[in-house]
Amino acid sequence: LADLKSVLVTSVLNLEMLDVDLYRGTHHWVPRGQRLFGGQIVGQALVAAAKSVNDNLFAHSLHCYFVRAGDPKVPVLYQVERTRDGRSFTVRSVKAIQHGQPILICQASFHTLQPSPLQHQFTMPGVPQPEDLLTVEELIHLYLSKPDIAENAKQGLNKLLANEVPIEVKPVNPPHFYRLSAAEPKQLFWVRARGHIGEGNMKLHCCVAAYVSDYAFLGTALLPYPNYRAKFSASLDHAMWFHSTFRTDEWMLYECESPWAGGSRGLVQGRLWRRDGVLAASCSQEGVLRVKPVMEPSKL
């Protein structure tokens, strides 16, 4: 099974070319809210941008705004504008369009490989290796095997199991499903694409990382508030910087933290680490977070 090509490569990020700099993308997994997954739109926008740049250029950053909800009933069109081709840097602007209107605007920048004596990075947090941790699905099965589990919790967890998310996740501190105590706005999990991608195509791995980086990211800002549940949450913007080569079909550590929340918004920042301790990418996102108090069992 591990040798099966990742659906992210065969389908999600495999855009159909309609014309010069115009592509069409289809959907795979749609989250519960029935709006398109932001990571899918960002990943596809980066694929579209990357198709118009030379092979000697590598994605080094992207900046996106999600301006409308993506509609899962229709495909997304990606229109690329060749903003600038420089000697070292090349910039592309991509508009993701549905029903004739933009749902995402994205700027992506590409850079030639350049040596530099300036080189530093933070140190990767010390955590258990992925082989010593359980996947989210295994954790859910464990939880479901408890005799005293409430019927509504069972239904919610079974819905989670039925999700066909094309990425595998192993939380470092397994969540207490339906947890009741406040936690620091920080989380760590190992993550990788399901299936095989292979080494070699760094642009493709950046597109997969863009997909992966939006998963469970904004939820970091909700960790201190177990007494509130999001009645509406969506990413507003998303930025990424790529630092080194990496493989997204191998385990990477996603270190997420939320330095701030307020005004119905939350800010999250993340670092994707290669398991050998090399910093692969950094991410930032602000999202809208409209919450409501969790009802006590007696009031349900």
Ligand SMILES: CC(C)(COP(=O)(O)OP(=O)(O)OC[C@H]1O[C@@H](n2cnc3c(N)ncnc32)[C@H](O)[C@@H]1OP(=O)(O)O)[C@@H](O)C(=O)NCCC(=O)NCCSC(=O)CCCCC(=O)O
């Ligand atoms: C909705 C966005 C963010 C901004 O919307 P806004 O300017 O408010 O637009 P409106 O069209 O006016 O309103 C939309 C909706 O919200 C209600 N609304 C507006 N203001 C308020 C308010 N102050 N209080 C309460 N409710 C308010 C308004 O009534 C409308 O409700 P509706 O009529 O029921 O629709 C907009 O920019 C947008 O949608 N952007 C796209 C965001 C997006 O789709 N991001 C990517 C997807 S999120 C994601 O993928 C996260 C990962 C999930 C996976 C995981 O981690 O598990």
